[in-house]
Amino acid sequence: MPNYCLTVQYDGTEYAGFQIQPGQSTIQGELEQALFTLAREPIRIAAAGRTDAGVHSEGQVISFRTTTLTVPIDRLSTAMNTLLPQDIRVIMSSFVPEDFHARYSALHKTYRYQIYHGTFPNVFLRRYALWERERLNWDAVTECAQLFIGTHDFAAFAASGSSVKSTIRTMKNVVVDAESEIKTIRFTADGFLYNMVRNLVGTLLDVGRGKLDIGNVREIMDSKDRRLAGATAPPYGLFLERVEYP
């Protein structure tokens, strides 16, 4: 059966997250409805990352199998965009090998968190960056971020109540860029626990504010206790930037 792979951008502001939920506007719901219109059969899609309510995507990847889609592959993105709301765009469509799965085949995902520093909130960034009134110590943030690189048990940064088998993940890289007006923290890992990026960011922000030091963060990590880490950073600063496959 033909296996499809689509790259999808979205502004998550108006959605209750990626994952389909009855009675709620979701990214998955919109995508599956557009596919249903084109294929005239229900199609269940798999996604690389199930982003939360308010979280954005520049490079979400979805995959699905169907035999009833007759739109040529080079016109599929445009056909989908004609049916999708303006805040969701398919930017690439291709056929992939039979065994490709948007989630299970992913090697690495990169999430970017955006922070805006200024005396007043910026109206144009209110949906896309966390506003920080006070100047943060970005050198301390950068230093502390290196702690997360490598294979670690990230239990202290996972939302409580999640039922994953293992809380061990391998963080390939954490890159802090505080040079521009919009400061960014990029996390690249083989996988992320529920709310993990937002909890890591919340903790790093506390380091930038001087409320925690690198020793505290090492202790939090070792404790595996969610209650010790910083507050969960709000969703609207978070972007699923890129997914890498073999």
Place this chain on the structure above:
Amino acid sequence: MPNYCLTVQYDGTEYAGFQIQPGQSTIQGELEQALFTLAREPIRIAAAGRTDAGVHSEGQVISFRTTTLTVPIDRLSTAMNTLLPQDIRVIMSSFVPEDFHARYSALHKTYRYQIYHGTFPNVFLRRYALWERERLNWDAVTECAQLFIGTHDFAAFAASGSSVKSTIRTMKNVVVDAESEIKTIRFTADGFLYNMVRNLVGTLLDVGRGKLDIGNVREIMDSKDRRLAGATAPPYGLFLERVEYP
């Protein structure tokens, strides 16, 4: 009577423009309502530029006189922002000399128009830049833009039916920047006719698309006939960037 000057940023997407209109959400309406709450008397504000529905501001300037405002000037921006919706922010407040008027005292205003080039629209720019699918000839746009610099009769670029006394304006500068992902055209003039920037942009875009050449634009300008110029570019790509005073 104390004379106040405020610099205001706003995302114009949700508003029927700056100017107050009964039964409509307007920037002026929101600002005057916030001032009424603080001063407990109706205050009429003057603005440097009366931006249209959907047009944004990074540096709109307003002025007003009142004796009943008791908030200290260094807290006025914050007090206003507490009352204003999230898409309108006061970023500076100061006292100005008695004869200052946000509109009549302005020497120059700078408007910026944003254009995004890509195969598909960018979801994060859908409210802030015009999407152009085809690559434009930016060298031709840049060359043609120089035509507008100086003192000219801009009648061909004024919305028909406007009743201004003179359609002559002095354009100090037009700067085209096509280096970044978001292409920009900046217009600095002593004043602008109704829809003038959007009509100039519509004409420049036709030059970029190869539909008009520089000779045609010179003829349009000389004709003073609105019907010959390019289509009015949509409002959401336009920003009031800066207002200069003596």
